[in-house]
Amino acid sequence: MRIISKIAIVLSVVVLASCNSNTAPNYQFMPNMYESVPYDTYQESGAFRNGKEGQLPVEGTVPRGFEIYEYANTLEDYNLAKANLMSPLDSLNMEADLKTGKELYNIYCAICHGTKGNGKGKLVDREKILGVPSYDDAGRAITEGSVYHVIHYGLNSMGSYANQLNQTERWQVAAYVMQLKKDLEK
Amino acid sequence: MKKVIHRNSVVRVLGIGLALFFSLSANLTAQEADPGAGKSLFNTYCAACHNLDRNMTGPALRGVGDKYEREWLYEWIKNSQALIKSGDEQAVALWDQYQPAVMTAFPQLSNEDIDNIIAYTMQPKEEPKAEVAAGPAAGAGAGEQGLGNEVVLAALALVFGMLVVMLYLVNKTLRRIAEANGVEFARAEEEKRLPIWKAFVQNQFLVLVTTIFFLLGGAYFAYGYLMQIGVDQGYMPVQPIHYSHRIHAGENEIDCKYCHSSARVSKHSGIPSLNVCMNCHKSIVEVAPETATAEYSKEFYDGEIQKLYKAVGWDMNTQSYTGETQPVKWVRIHNLPDFAYFNHSQHVEVGGIECQKCHGPVEEMEVMYQYSPLTMGWCINCHRETNVKVKGNEYYEKIHEELSKKYGVEELTVAQMGGLECGKCHY
Numbered sequence: 001m002r003i004i005s006k007i008a009i010v011l012s013v014v015v016l017a018s019c020n021s022n023t024a025p026n027y028q029f030m031p032n033m034y035e036s037v038p039y040d041t042y043q044e045s046g047a048f049r050n051g052k053e054g055q056l057p058v059e060g061t062v063p064r065g066f067e068i069y070e071y072a073n074t075l076e077d078y079n080l081a082k083a084n085l086m087s088p089l090d091s092l093n094m095e096a097d098l099k100t101g102k103e104l105y106n107i108y109c110a111i112c113h114g115t116k117g118n119g120k121g122k123l124v125d126r127e128k129i130l131g132v133p134s135y136d137d138a139g140r141a142i143t144e145g146s147v148y149h150v151i152h153y154g155l156n157s158m159g160s161y162a163n164q165l166n167q168t169e170r171w172q173v174a175a176y177v178m179q180l181k182k183d184l185e186k
Numbered sequence: 187m188k189k190v191i192h193r194n195s196v197v198r199v200l201g202i203g204l205a206l207f208f209s210l211s212a213n214l215t216a217q218e219a220d221p222g223a224g225k226s227l228f229n230t231y232c233a234a235c236h237n238l239d240r241n242m243t244g245p246a247l248r249g250v251g252d253k254y255e256r257e258w259l260y261e262w263i264k265n266s267q268a269l270i271k272s273g274d275e276q277a278v279a280l281w282d283q284y285q286p287a288v289m290t291a292f293p294q295l296s297n298e299d300i301d302n303i304i305a306y307t308m309q310p311k312e313e314p315k316a317e318v319a320a321g322p323a324a325g326a327g328a329g330e331q332g333l334g335n336e337v338v339l340a341a342l343a344l345v346f347g348m349l350v351v352m353l354y355l356v357n358k359t360l361r362r363i364a365e366a367n368g369v370e371f372a373r374a375e376e377e378k379r380l381p382i383w384k385a386f387v388q389n390q391f392l393v394l395v396t397t398i399f400f401l402l403g404g405a406y407f408a409y410g411y412l413m414q415i416g417v418d419q420g421y422m423p424v425q426p427i428h429y430s431h432r433i434h435a436g437e438n439e440i441d442c443k444y445c446h447s448s449a450r451v452s453k454h455s456g457i458p459s460l461n462v463c464m465n466c467h468k469s470i471v472e473v474a475p476e477t478a479t480a481e482y483s484k485e486f487y488d489g490e491i492q493k494l495y496k497a498v499g500w501d502m503n504t505q506s507y508t509g510e511t512q513p514v515k516w517v518r519i520h521n522l523p524d525f526a527y528f529n530h531s532q533h534v535e536v537g538g539i540e541c542q543k544c545h546g547p548v549e550e551m552e553v554m555y556q557y558s559p560l561t562m563g564w565c566i567n568c569h570r571e572t573n574v575k576v577k578g579n580e581y582y583e584k585i586h587e588e589l590s591k592k593y594g595v596e597e598l599t600v601a602q603m604g605g606l607e608c609g610k611c612h613y
Contacts, residue, residue, distance in 0.1 A: 022420045022421055022422045022555070023421075023422060023423050023424055024423075025418050025421055025423075025521075026414065026415065026416060026417060026418050026421070027415050027416065028415070028416045028523075029415050029416050033523060033524065033525055034416070034523040034524055034525075035524060036524040037524070041454050042457060042516075042518070044515075050513075052513060075285075075288055106441070107441040107443045107444055107447075108441075108444055108447075111438070111439075111440050111441070111444065119230070122438060122439050122440075123438060123440075123466065126437075126438065127229075127474075128438065128466070128469075128470055128474075129234075129466060129469045129470065130229045130230075130233030130234065130469075131228075131229060131230065131231060131232055131233030131234030131235065131236075132234060133231075133234065133290075137290075137294075138293060138294050139290050139291040139292050139293055139294065140290055156234060156235050156243040156287060157234050157235060157242065157243055157468055157469050158465070159461060159462075159464055159465035159468065160461070161465075163447075163459065163461065163462075164444075164447040164462070165447075166451075
C-alpha cells in the first residue's frame with residue numbers, strides 16, 4: 001500500500017511537471033488590471049459586424065495633411081505620372097530627405113532592387129525573386145513621378161508600398177531612387 | 187639543325203592551334219543559340235513577370251518559340267506597345283487577354299539575345315527525379331536516426347530494469363541460503379538499537395535545524411513560484427500559419443521593419459497585413475528544396491504558403507484576388523499589462539535600439555517565442571544602463587545640455603532623464 005502511494009506521488013509530480021507547457025500563457029495576478037477594458041489593437045470584438053476591433057476608416061476619410069493622389073492605377077495615368085508628376089519636396093532640404101530616403105530604401109526596396117539599385121538584392125541573389133530590373137534600364141526610363149506612382153500602386157510583380165510608406169516618405173524614397181539611377185548611369 | 191627543328195615544331199603547333207581555333211569558331215557560329223546565356227538573360231529581364239511553367243503577370247513561356255514566328259517575337263519583345271498600335275492581329279489578341287499589364291519594351295536586347303532566350307524556353311522540362319529520389323532517402327535517414335535514439339533508450343531502460351530484478355533476486359536467494367544455514371544476520375542488533383526516527387525526534391536541536399531548513403526551502407520555492415506569475419518568458423504559442431522568422435529574417439535577411447513597419451511610427455510594432463506577405467509571395471509560390479529542414483519538410487512549408495493564399499484570397503491560376511478573404515487569427519505573444527505604457531517608435535526610431543535587444547535572436551527562431559521577461563525590473567534595468575542617443579536630436583538639445591551639466595556626465599542614461607519616474611509608464 002505504501003509503495004503504491006509513493007509511486008502515485010512520483011507519477012503525479014511527473015504529470016504536473018509535464019503539464020507546464022509553453023504553448024499557453026501563464027497565470028495572471030489580478031487579470032482585471034492586466035486586461036484592457038477598452039479594445040486592444042487587433043482584438044476580436046462582437047461590437048462590429050466583422051468581429052474585429054481593427055476597422056477601416058469611413059470611406060472618403062482622409063488623414064491630416066493628406067493629399068489626394070489624382071492618378072489612377074492605369075497605363076495612361078502611369079504615363080501621365082511619368083511625364084508630369086513632380087516631387088513636392090523642398091530642394092533646399094534635399095540632403096536630409098535623401099538620408100531618410102536611403103534608410104527607408106534600404107529597409108523596403110533594397111531586399112529586391114539591391115542597395116545600389118542594380119536589381120541585385122538579397123532575394124535576387126538567392127534566386128527567390130527574379131527579373132528585378134536595374135534602375136538605369138533604358139526600356140523603362142523611370143522618372144521621379146513614375147517611381148512615386150509605382151510605390152503607390154505597385155506594378156506587375158511589385159506590390160503597393162502605400163501602407164508602409166506615407167506620402168512624404170514615398171517622395172523621399174523616389175528622390176533616392178533617382179540618385180541611384182544617376183549613379184548607375186555614370 | 188636544332189634551330190630548324192625547333193622552328194618547324196613552332197610552326198606546326200601554331201598551325202594546329204589556328205586550325206583548332208577556326209574549327210571552334212566555326213562551331214560557335216554554326217550553333218544557333220546558347221540556352222545557358224539565355225537563362226541568365228531570362229532571369230534578368232523576363233523572370234519578373236514570366237515563369238517557364240506557370241502563368242504570372244505574363245503567360246508561361248515554355249515552348250514559346252513554336253507558338254509564334256521568330257520575326258514577330260523580335261518585334262514584340264523589343265517594343266510590344268508599338269506592335270499593338272500597328273494593329274497586328276496576334277499582338278492585339280494578346281493585349282486583349284492580358285491588359286492592363288504592359289510588357290516592358292526591351293530595346294537593349296539584340297536578335298541574338300532573344301534567340302538565346304528562346305533557346306532557353308525551348309528546353310524540355312526537367313523532371314524532378316533527383317529531388318524525389320533524394321527526398322525520401324533524406325527523410326528515411328532522419329527517421330532512422332530518431333528511431334535509433336529511441337531504441338537505444340528503450341534498451342538502456344530494459345537493461346536497467348533487468349539489473350534491478352536480478353539484484354532483488356540475488357538478495358532474496360542469499361537471504362534464503364543464510365537462513366537455511368542458520369546464520370542470523372543483524373536481527374538481534376536491530377532490536378537493541380533505537381530506530382533512527384526516534385533518535386531524530388529526541389534530538390531537539392536537529393529537529394529545529396531541519397524545520398528551519400525546510401521552512402527556508404519552502405519559502406524559496408514559494409517565492410520563485412509567485413514571482414513568475416504573470417511572466418510569459420518563453421511563451422511559444424502555435425500560430426495559425428507557420429511563419430518562420432528563421433527563413434525570412436535570418437536566411438533572406440529581410441529587415442524587421444519591412445513587415446513590422448509601424449514600429450517606426452507608432453506605439454505598436456504591428457502585425458503585417460497579408461498584402462505585405464503578397465509583396466513577395468506573389469512571385470514565391472513554393473520554398474526551395476534546400477530551405478526544408480529535418481523537422482519541417484518542403485511540402486509542409488508549401489502548404490503554409492497555400493494557407494496564406496487562401497486567407498488573402500489569391501487565385502494562383504488567374505493571378506488575381508478573388509475577394510474572398512478570411513482574417514488570420516494570429517496569437518499575440520508579447521503582451522504588456524494594461525497599466526504599463528510602452529511605445530515602439532520611441533525606442534526604435536528615437537532611441538535607435540535594435541529589435542533584437544528585447545526580442546532576442548528572432549532571426550534564428552523557427553517558431554517565435556517571448557525572449558525577454560518583460561517585467562518592470564527588466565525595463566528599469568535597461569533604463570539604468572542605456573545611454574540616450576543625444577547627438578543629432580535638436581529638439582531636446584537644450585534639456586540634454588542642462589541635464590549633462592547637472593549630473594556632470596557626457597552621456598545621459600535614460601534613468602537620469604527621468605526614465606525611472608512612475609508616471610513615464612504608468613498613467
